[in-house]
Amino acid sequence: MAYTTISKSSSFQNTKLYTGNGAVTTQTGVGFQPDMVWIKDRDATNNHEITDAVRGANYQIYPNLTNAQTNAGGHVTAFTSDGFTLGTDGSTNTNDNGYRAWNWKAGTTSGLSGGTITPSSYSINATSGFGIYKYTGNGTSGATIAHGLGKVPQMIIVKRTDSTPNWQIYHAYAGNTKFLEFTSGSEQTATNRWNDTTPTSSVFTLGNDNDVNGNGNTYIAYVFCSVQGYCKIGNYHGNGQDDGSFIYTGFRPTWVLIKSNTRTSSWDISDSKTLPRNPFTYRSTPHNNAADYTGSEIYKDYLSNGFKIRASDTDTNEDGRNYLYMAFGQSLVGSNNIPCTAR
Numbered sequence: 001m002a003y004t005t006i007s008k009s010s011s012f013q014n015t016k017l018y019t020g021n022g023a024v025t026t027q028t029g030v031g032f033q034p035d036m037v038w039i040k041d042r043d044a045t046n047n048h049e050i051t052d053a054v055r056g057a058n059y060q061i062y063p064n065l066t067n068a069q070t071n072a073g074g075h076v077t078a079f080t081s082d083g084f085t086l087g088t089d090g091s092t093n094t095n096d097n098g099y100r101a102w103n104w105k106a107g108t109t110s111g112l113s114g115g116t117i118t119p120s121s122y123s124i125n126a127t128s129g130f131g132i133y134k135y136t137g138n139g140t141s142g143a144t145i146a147h148g149l150g151k152v153p154q155m156i157i158v159k160r161t162d163s164t165p166n167w168q169i170y171h172a173y174a175g176n177t178k179f180l181e182f183t184s185g186s187e188q189t190a191t192n193r194w195n196d197t198t199p200t201s202s203v204f205t206l207g208n209d210n211d212v213n214g215n216g217n218t219y220i221a222y223v224f225c226s227v228q229g230y231c232k233i234g235n236y237h238g239n240g241q242d243d244g245s246f247i248y249t250g251f252r253p254t255w256v257l258i259k260s261n262t263r264t265s266s267w268d269i270s271d272s273k274t275l276p277r278n279p280f281t282y283r284s285t286p287h288n289n290a291a292d293y294t295g296s297e298i299y300k301d302y303l304s305n306g307f308k309i310r311a312s313d314t315d316t317n318e319d320g321r322n323y324l325y326m327a328f329g330q331s332l333v334g335s336n337n338i339p340c341t342a343r
Helices: none
Strands: 013-019 025-027 036-041 049-052 076-080 083-086 098-104 121-125 130-136 143-146 155-160 168-171 203-206 218-224 231-237 246-248 252-260 268-271 300-303 306-309 322-330
Touching: 013 252, 036 076, 252 300, 252 306
Parallel strands: none
Antiparallel strands: 013 098, 025 083, 036 049, 036 098, 076 083, 121 130, 130 218, 143 203, 155 168, 155 218, 231 322, 246 306, 252 268, 252 322, 300 306
């Protein structure tokens, strides 16, 4: 089997830590021009913010809120070849506060064809299996959008940008009849989100619900595919023990998102830049605006070929409970085309 080659994961997804200074400043060291930047204040209860190159700098949406997108100014004001420029707004640049910015690269903005809804703008990267799509709904069940990634998407995150409905999230291991939201709730069942249709290697499908495809309404979609040695989207079952489940990814994770789809629980995100050692004792929670949470009940280890839960917290390791995840990272031995073994 041939796999897409990614020789350096940080060329496509990377975390940038910075300290705010309250002044216009450019953050460098991302390693590429980011097309999606997700920022969270680690020290205070400022909102999570996502800015992307498709909607444009200065436009923010908030995972922990249902708000329509804003154009407030003073947040991410530009994308640069190695990072991004910040204005003076305190949510992303309070003096002396610690921040993290999770960055993804897309980059191809032409050549996409197919589907019954044509995005008004987009940016895709077939190598890393990531795409951003701005579109206007047509209110038709079974509408399709060509994604151009050449792989089957396994996680799709949609937000209506002109109004205030919840975020709508597809995960392959919840299935095409289910959807999640950026709240602490469990999965819900509805035909009118994904039209009970699994994405293909060429398109993803929408129902006619106003949260994903209302006629004349505007949306942004972030689409992710598993890529050997770089991104793994999957599920695991908890065992309720401090010696918790091991989840094989085939690479050492640098960023991990976890959510139980079958219980009301926190979303859990950690990354290897914020705490570059095991065990990982903190999490960021995109369903609320809380500062970083730390505690022994959320311990996890990042290993050379996956991650291991080290605590019995019900948000990540309830006995018999199903959990969904998306992980990015880097193989430590051989090529990213070859699954690595633990060290």
